[in-house]
Amino acid sequence: MKTIILEDIPLITLVGPPNSGKTTLFNYLSGQNYKTVNYPGATVEYSISKIQKKFNFNANILDSPGIISLIPNSPDEKVSVDSLYSHPRYGVPDLIIVTVDASQLSRHLLLVRQLIESKFNVIIALTMTDILQRKGFEISSNLLSQKLRCDVVLIDGRSGEGVENLIQIVDKNIESSKLIGKKNPVVLDSNLDIKYLLNSYKEIEEIEKEVISCPKNAGEKINLKRANRQLKVLNEAISGNNQLDQSTLKIDKILLHKFWGLGIFFLMMAVTFTSIFWLAQPVMDLVDSGFGLFSYEVIKILGNTWYGNFIANGIVGGTGAVLVFVPQILILFLILGLLEDTGYLARGAMLIDKPLSKIGLNGRSFVPMFSGFACAIPAILSTRTIPNKRERLLTIFIIPLMSCSARLPVYALLLAFLFPANKAWIAGLVLAGIYILSILSSVTVAGIVNKFKNKIINAEDRSSFILELPAYRVPKFGMVITNSYHSAKMYFRKAGPIILVLSSVIWFLTYFPDYNPKVDTHNLSRDQAIELQSSVRLQHSYASDLGKFIEPVMTPLGMDWRVGVSLISAFAAREVFVSSLAMIFKVTDDKATLQSSMIHEMRKATIEGTGQKLFTPATIAGLIVFFIFALQCVSTLAVSRKETGSWRMPAIQFLMFTSLAYIFTVVTVNGLRILGVP
Amino acid sequence: MKTAAELKFGETGIIGDIDASHPSSRRILEVGFTPGQVIQLINISAFNDPLAFSVRGTIIAIRKNEASCIKLI
Numbered sequence: 035m036k037t038i039i040l041e042d043i044p045l046i047t048l049v050g051p052p053n054s055g056k057t058t059l060f061n062y063l064s065g066q067n068y069k070t071v072n073y074p075g076a077t078v079e080y081s082i083s084k085i086q087k088k089f090n091f092n093a094n095i096l097d098s099p100g101i102i103s104l105i106p107n108s109p110d111e112k113v114s115v116d117s118l119y120s121h122p123r124y125g126v127p128d129l130i131i132v133t134v135d136a137s138q139l140s141r142h143l144l145l146v147r148q149l150i151e152s153k154f155n156v157i158i159a160l161t162m163t164d165i166l167q168r169k170g171f172e173i174s175s176n177l178l179s180q181k182l183r184c185d186v187v188l189i190d191g192r193s194g195e196g197v198e199n200l201i202q203i204v205d206k207n208i209e210s211s212k213l214i215g216k217k218n219p220v221v222l223d224s225n226l227d228i229k230y231l232l233n234s235y236k237e238i239e240e241i242e243k244e245v246i247s248c249p250k251n252a253g254e255k256i257n258l259k260r261a262n263r264q265l266k267v268l269n270e271a272i273s274g275n276n277q278l279d280q281s282t283l284k285i286d287k288i289l290l291h292k293f294w295g296l297g298i299f300f301l302m303m304a305v306t307f308t309s310i311f312w313l314a315q316p317v318m319d320l321v322d323s324g325f326g327l328f329s330y331e332v333i334k335i336l337g338n339t340w341y342g343n344f345i346a347n348g349i350v351g352g353t354g355a356v357l358v359f360v361p362q363i364l365i366l367f368l369i370l371g372l373l374e375d376t377g378y379l380a381r382g383a384m385l386i387d388k389p390l391s392k393i394g395l396n397g398r399s400f401v402p403m404f405s406g407f408a409c410a411i412p413a414i415l416s417t418r419t420i421p422n423k424r425e426r427l428l429t430i431f432i433i434p435l436m437s438c439s440a441r442l443p444v445y446a447l448l449l450a451f452l453f454p455a456n457k458a459w460i461a462g463l464v465l466a467g468i469y470i471l472s473i474l475s476s477v478t479v480a481g482i483v484n485k486f487k488n489k490i491i492n493a494e495d496r497s498s499f500i501l502e503l504p505a506y507r508v509p510k511f512g513m514v515i516t517n518s519y520h521s522a523k524m525y526f527r528k529a530g531p532i533i534l535v536l537s538s539v540i541w542f543l544t545y546f547p548d549y550n551p552k553v554d555t556h557n558l559s560r561d562q563a564i565e566l567q568s569s570v571r572l573q574h575s576y577a578s579d580l581g582k583f584i585e586p587v588m589t590p591l592g593m594d595w596r597v598g599v600s601l602i603s604a605f606a607a608r609e610v611f612v613s614s615l616a617m618i619f620k621v622t623d624d625k626a627t628l629q630s631s632m633i634h635e636m637r638k639a640t641i642e643g644t645g646q647k648l649f650t651p652a653t654i655a656g657l658i659v660f661f662i663f664a665l666q667c668v669s670t671l672a673v674s675r676k677e678t679g680s681w682r683m684p685a686i687q688f689l690m691f692t693s694l695a696y697i698f699t700v701v702t703v704n705g706l707r708i709l710g711v712p
Numbered sequence: 713m714k715t716a717a718e719l720k721f722g723e724t725g726i727i728g729d730i731d732a733s734h735p736s737s738r739r740i741l742e743v744g745f746t747p748g749q750v751i752q753l754i755n756i757s758a759f760n761d762p763l764a765f766s767v768r769g770t771i772i773a774i775r776k777n778e779a780s781c782i783k784l785i
């Protein structure tokens with residue numbers, strides 16, 4: 035079902051601090067049928083939808099990123115604030131519904147005050163009154179409404195309580211403002227001094243005192259204090275409606291424990307990490323073989339023609355290369371979404387902030403770096419949550435060094451070559467070592483780049499870490515699933531076209547000019563003939579010309595043009611390395627035994643002219659090292675360009691990581707040979 | 713004068729002033745650390761930094777460096 039967004043109906047924007055219940059209300063009003071859009075040229079996104087039919091009210095509703103003040107503190111916040119004043123696509127909103135957490139009234143009213151001062155048309159949706167009630171307090175919406183001179187509605191977006199009422203008031207408000215006509219809001223002076231802030235707070239505290247009351251009798255209040263004392267958690271001074279959620283404090287005692295805290299954190303990450311791979315693997319295999327079968331069928335239908343091959347290997351194969359990572363990305367977002375929704379992710383950022391700040395990063399760099407193990411693209415997209423520009427750029431810079439999952443098939447092949455099947459556990463250990471090496475190298479690079487400060491990253495920005503640790507709560511699965519779906523869709527839209535175009539280019543390079551080579555197909559089955567043909571075709575292709583051209587570069591690595599060609603094709607997507615090696619070494623694709631027959635062929639291969647073995651433990655180790663460092667992924671470069679705003683960053687990343695890879699490979703191969711490893 | 717960065721685990725303090733020359737001072741104020749507020753140091757990260765304070769009914773984690781601009785009475 036597609037939502038049609040008409041621009042001549044009223045626009046209602048939801049505004050509010052993070053965790054105030056905007057998205058919950060938005061989902062209730064939109065029926066979770068929305069689309070997520072980027073502000074033009076920016077990394078900030080918003081969701082927009084029409085209010086569901088059942089509410090009988092025709093308007094667009096927009097969910098904006100959480101802000102705590104109209105005076106922005108980071109580039110992303112500035113985009114969010116600016117587009118409140120005038121949305122690049124929808125202009126000034128007809129009405130702002132600002133969500134206010136009743137249990138944190140004084141903090142959240144700051145934004146309300148600023149919105150009213152800016153002369154926005156505002157209605158307050160008061161959320162979390164249940165939490166306030168549990169603390170033993172009540173809030174009078176009438177009084178609050180009088181004090182602030184704007185409408186106040188109590189709602190609970192989870193159950194929909196109060197939403198009907200909200201709609202009625204919104205309706206009345208919009209009808210009456212139609213008569214007056216749209217007012218243009220005034221931008222707050224960003225140089226407002228601290229005195230102004232303090233004054234706002236003073237007035238807010240006055241209001242808070244009047245509107246919040248304790249309906250229970252005094253006796254119970256004393257009990258509450260005694261309970262607090264017994265728990266030894268809170269000082270008496272912090273009682274009243276400012277007391278904290280007790281279970282949150284208890285959970286934090288464990289999860290933020292001085293010693294256990296970090297251990298639990300790493301354990302949680304390890305579990306998340308392994309489940310990304312284990313849960314996703316069967317689905318990925320399914321996608322992989324599904325597309326394999328699909329392209330096979332395409333060839334069968336269209337024949338072994340150039341267009342048949344283009345559709346089968348360029349288009350279908352390319353789409354498969356994009357889709358194969360979707361399961362992993364979905365699971366990654368699902369788990370991260372759940373962790374975020376419980377409130378744990380903010381704690382994780384706090385735990386890891388200190389060590390990361392030592393190398394110029396930030397506690398908030400952690401989620402993007404972690405996501406980098408699945409795929410660099412969503413990882414780079416998620417750096418948007420880092421408010422400090424310098425730290426964000428540095429995080430983007432090192433993400434390609436995190437060992438993404440596209441490298442796994444490559445490592446699987448190379449490790450299977452090095453270690454026989456009955457010693458698979460050694461391969462497992464080495465794989466773990468590869469991951470650790472990738473973390474160490476990214477941390478080292480960050481440290482070094484940080485030392486050279488402005489030479490590489492062109493932004494000076496004051497480092498800061500101010501993060502609310504929200505109360506723990508049971509995550510909302512439905513919402514997390516919807517969000518994961520939207521994130522995966524975004525990955526697909528961002529990476530899809532690039533990978534598709536690139537795989538077409540690489541298909542072209544590997545297919546032409548000798549696209550219909552004459553081969554002796556005598557005594558061969560139809561499939562074998564096709565395999566032989568494509569192998570001959572590849573040997574005469576532009577890609578092989580390119581490979582031969584770079585052969586001098588490959589020689590110091592102890593490798594030849596054939597590996598060079600595979601490395602070039604791997605720029606479409608790293609795992610293409612495996613299939614292109616298979617093509618070059620004429621491995622007949624016998625699905626079940628592809629890996630073993632490839633290894634068999636690889637063991638036989640010798641370097642033309644010298645007769646030296648091409649694949650030895652030394653060169654294989656060298657290839658592994660190459661894959662650890664090299665930035666062989668055009669989509670990553672493209673996304674890096676998009677997120678940093680220029681080609682400067684991706685260019686430096688590409689040159690630096692690929693030359694590092696090359697140097698380390700030369701050192702590895704020749705070092706091992708000196709040590710006597712063949 | 714004592715700052716929030718010098719509070720001990722579990723200790724409370726009343727904010728007297730925010731050092732306006734600190735670059736994060738505005739944000740610190742905006743998240744709710746204002747003069748007169750009672751704050752409590754309720755968690756310390758494994759590496760002794762950042763610190764988590766209870767303020768205005770929520771928990772806010774800030775770096776030691778930032779906590780040092782919160783002057784206590």
Ligand SMILES: Nc1nc2c(ncn2[C@@H]2O[C@H](COP(=O)(O)OP(=O)(O)O)[C@@H](O)[C@H]2O)c(=O)[nH]1
Binds near residue numbers: 375507
């Ligand atoms: N107890 C309670 N929880 C709520 C209420 N409204 C929303 N929530 C929860 O508060 C959390 C944050 O809400 P969300 O809509 O994501 O906030 P946003 O960051 O402003 O978009 C979610 O876990 C919601 O389920 C409410 O009225 N009462």
Ligand SMILES: [Mg+2]
Binds near residue numbers: 056057
């Ligand atoms: Mg939200």
